[in-house]
Amino acid sequence: MGYSFEACRDAVRAGDAGMDVQRHDIVIVGGGCAGLRAAIAVLHQNPAASVALVSKVYPMRSHTVSAEGGAAAVARDDDSIEMHGYDTVKGSDFLGDQDVIQYFVEQAPAELAQLERWGCPFSRNEDGSVATRAFGGMTTKRTWYATDKIGFHMLHALFQTSMQYENIVRLDEHFVTKLLVDGGRCGGVVALDLRSGEMKAVLGRAVILCTGGAGKIWPFTTNGNIKTGDGMALAYREGAPLKDMEFVQYHPTGLPGTGILITEATRGEGGYLLNTEGERFLLTRDYGVGAKAELGPRDMISRAIMLEVRAGRGISVPGKIGEYAHLDLRHLGEEIIDGRLPFVRELARSYAGVDPVREPIPVRPVLHYMMGGVDVDIEGRTCIEGLYAAGETACVSLNGANRLGSNSLTECLVFGARAGVHAVGFAREGGAGDAAEPQLLEQCSAEAARIEALRGSKRGDETLAGLREALNLTMEEGTGVYREQSAMARTVSAVAELRKRYQNLHLLDSSRVFNTELTEALELGNLIEVAETVAVAAKARKESRGAHACEDFPTRDDQNFLHHSLVHRTPEGPPRFDTKAVTLGTWEPEERKY
Amino acid sequence: MAEQKKTLVVTRFDPDRDQTPTTREYEIPVEADWKVLDALNYIKAQVDPTLSHRWSCRMAVCGSCGMNVNGEPKLTCKQPLSAYxxxxxxxxxxxxxxxxDLVVEMDGFMERLKQVKPWIIEAKEEAKREGTNRQSHAELMDFKQFSMCINCMLCYAACPVVANEPDYLGPAALALGHRYNQDTRDHGGVERNQILRDDGGVFSCSYANECSEVCPKGVDPAGAIQQAKLNNVLDWAKRFVVPRRKPRAPTAAAQSDEPGRG
Structure with missing residues (x-):
């Protein structure tokens, strides 16, 4: 490898750019599950490599922390790799790429075992082996768990494990504003140091984006405030298409008002969903989930709740917008609830004023996850040389049109590791960026000027809060659980309009140090960018598949739509829409009925 | 119902402009079920966009939004505004x-976390193997509580020793070190204990117990530190008489159908 660790640490001042320049082998953006796993994979592959881990928050604040239910991998004698594969393909409504799914299910057990050896405090069976629980759309118990805080424990285990590697150079609270791409090759990033307000160039022979999803596009979401689609927008602006963006997952059970996640593990452990008549509607009515009932896949259960509400069997919660279903855990008893779902009890008490031992929890579908993302191949490569993506940011086509619960954390591990290994190999062969350094630093100067101009800028009279609310509203109208062509068309034009209005922001904070108005403005820019691709892709898919339920076209149409959606950015004007073939193989598309 | 109002008295400080912190008062309409964080977010969005504070998950698990509320360290996304x-x-x-403003510097805290070697140190013969470890529920319970720390730093804000002893590792870091020492999968107790009992380690703790009282996650760092003190004394004595415990054999995961427990 070229750069020594010492050289990387001695950040030199580039005269032309007038900013700090760091050089590394691999630059990872995002310090959640995928980013940390990628970083460790790089150093296991090549202990001499230098890794920059750039994150807009301290890594343990990353949104991985909020995952509750568990992570999937085959572990039991009554399970098989093939069954996990088939469940995932069927869950994806046959839009998952089957080569990717095969690789994923094969690697999943080893990745979770590795995490166990790194100290993740998994819950245990009586014999001391790792316990597994049932999850939606999974044939048998294959979800490894740590009570109901798997994301928190995985994130902290990974982060703490990463601390022993001196060659991981963390840039905490650095917000990446632009990828440095020259001649189709990515050679680093430029980042805003939140504490100083200064811009820094972070050059690398390969860059891996692991920044998660963009749930803050919608008003009612489980996602933390930091989930603003940064990595998706960064790649999209440089010419990488976003894939399958119309598929956004509504988790069936979010708390009224806040949208705080109540894990699917509540149903995995035997919880019921009830309507206002106290009826287990998933059993008594035909919502396609059959005997799976509450353990059907998320897209189907979210639709079932919406249809119950439409039929007048929803539950009103005083002071809260919308109608709800009841999630009833009372029959599980206090011992099971405290033993396996203690966080659920804490959340329901603190944020809904309900003790699930004594009362049912009001819940409704809530925006949770994006199946789509930056189009990558099985190695995590984007179409830009040297640029990789993994985790929710990426769309490697594991999840297709609907992700199964507990596959996403494992996805972060499996594909974070694979991207890290491939990127370090690519870097060894010279990588991208070395030759083009002067051009890259020139881009840094231009970007620094752009950020400087945005800080405290008074270009018009649009407020951040006003634009954010307008975006939230139109995206909920056009891209909710159920979608209509006319509403989607309105959303497409409304978001295009918001893109223009964004140019007229009126900002008040011109200070440099920890200027969160500036970062919010940059985040809103990313949200609008990504939201537009969601709306455009949703409008173009004139069928219903997985999480995309289009009222005008209520059935799946394999003849015309068994393909991935690609949305490309154009310099001016609307995004360009394209398609890409799905990789089939073992399993032919069939009717998706449980 | 009449609209309820409250006045938030918020510390403001911009190092580019201010010599010392000041306060600013914001009278805002509030809702009955708001947390303290909701009020701050309202101010940021509707009244004064120049206010800086950290937050993300708003479900008491990311640890970003610790602040002093009426003089006491609180996780603002969990602390009801109605308590005031x-x-x-x-x-x-x-x-x-x-x-x-409300954003504090965490470099020292992050450095202290790293100092206690918060990772599994495997016995040399185990380092390359595959599969999972076996661990009984009782063994898990020996450390589980101490693995629940969200690094919100409320305990550092409450601790009288942190206030007076610059080198003190502090409650969260010490509890985390103890968490790994208590984990049957770890074999780093001897080297970690050297750090825990060194200057700024567990013996600096005066057992004021403030840390455990303010912890929003029930981690009980004070309890961890007292256990670690005892272990260090025993460890010191034991090294002369007892051979080290043998590592357990690796197993495949989850073969049994017995119910998992927390």
């Missing part, structure tokens, strides 16, 4: 340098 009267003072966490 008409005036609520919000200030940055005590015992930390302030970067700006």
């Amino acid at each position: 009267g008409e005036r609520v003072e919000v200030a940055p966490l005590a015992n930390f340098p302030v970067i700006r």
Whole structure:
């Protein structure tokens, strides 16, 4: 490898750019599950490599922390790799790429075992082996768990494990504003140091984006405030298409008002969903989930709740917008609830004023996850040389049109590791960026000027809060659980309009140090960018598949739509829409009925 | 129902402009079920966009939003606003340098976390193997509580030793070190204990118990530190008489159908 660790640490001042320049082998953006796993994979592959881990928050604040239910991998004698594969393909409504799914299910057990050896405090069976629980759309118990805080424990285990590697150079609270791409090759990033307000160039022979999803596009979401689609927008602006963006997952059970996640593990452990008549509607009515009932896949259960509400069997919660279903855990008893779902009890008490031992929890579908993302191949490569993506940011086509619960954390591990290994190999062969350094630093100067101009800028009279609310509203109208062509068309034009209005922001904070108005403005820019691709892709898919339920076209149409959606950015004007073939193989598309 | 109002008295500090922190009062309409964080977010969005504070998950697990509320360290996304009267003072966490407004500097904390070697140190013969470890529920319970720390730093803001002893590792870091020592999968107790009992380690703790009282996750760092003190004394004595425990054999995961427990 070229750069020594010492050289990387001695950040030199580039005269032309007038900013700090760091050089590394691999630059990872995002310090959640995928980013940390990628970083460790790089150093296991090549202990001499230098890794920059750039994150807009301290890594343990990353949104991985909020995952509750568990992570999937085959572990039991009554399970098989093939069954996990088939469940995932069927869950994806046959839009998952089957080569990717095969690789994923094969690697999943080893990745979770590795995490166990790194100290993740998994819950245990009586014999001391790792316990597994049932999850939606999974044939048998294959979800490894740590009570109901798997994301928190995985994130902290990974982060703490990463601390022993001196060659991981963390840039905490650095917000990446632009990828440095020259001649189709990515050679680093430029980042805003939140504490100083200064811009820094972070050059690398390969860059891996692991920044998660963009749930803050919608008003009612489980996602933390930091989930603003940064990595998706960064790649999209440089010419990488976003894939399958119309598929956004509504988790069936979010708390009224806040949208705080109540894990699917509540149903995995035997919880019921009830309507206002106290009826287990998933059993008594035909919502396609059959005997799976509450353990059907998320897209189907979210639709079932919406249809119950439409039929007048929803539950009103005083002071809260919308109608709800009841999630009833009372029959599980206090011992099971405290033993396996203690966080659920804490959340329901603190944020809904309900003790699930004594009362049912009001819940409704809530925006949770994006199946789509930056189009990558099985190695995590984007179409830009040297640029990789993994985790929710990426769309490697594991999840297709609907992700199964507990596959996403494992996805972060499996594909974070694979991207890290491939990127370090690519870097060894010279990588991208070395030759083009002067051009890259020139881009840094231009970007620094752009950020400087945005800080405290008074270009018009649009407020951040006003634009954010307008975006939230139109995206909920056009891209909710159920979608209509006319509403989607309105959303497409409304978001295009918001893109223009964004140019007229009126900002008040011109200070440099920890200027969160500036970062919010940059985040809103990313949200609008990504939201537009969601709306455009949703409008173009004139069928219903997985999480995309289009009222005008209520059935799946394999003849015309068994393909991935690609949305490309154009310099001016609307995004360009394209398609890409799905990789089939073992399993032919069939009717998706449980 | 009449609209309810409260006044938030918020510490403001911008190092580019201010010599010392000041406070600013915001009278805002509030809702009955708001947390303190909701009020701050309302101010940021609707009244004064120049206010800086950290937050993300708003479900008490990411650890970003610790602040001093009416003088006590609180996780603001969990602390009900209704717990206070008409005036609520919000200030940055005590015992930390302030970067700006309600945002404190965490470098020292992050360094202390790393110092306790918060990772599994495997026995040499185990380092390359595959599969999972076996661990009984009782063994898990020996450390589980101490693995629940969200690094919100409320305990550092509350601790009288942190306030007076610059080198003190502090409650969260010490509890985390103890968490790994208690884990049957770890074999680093001897080297980690050297750090825990060194200057600034567990023996600096005066057992004021403030850390455990303010912890929003029930981690009980004070308890961890007392256990670690005892273990260190025993460890010191034991090394002369007892051979080290043998590692357990690796197993495949989850073969049994017995119910998993927390």
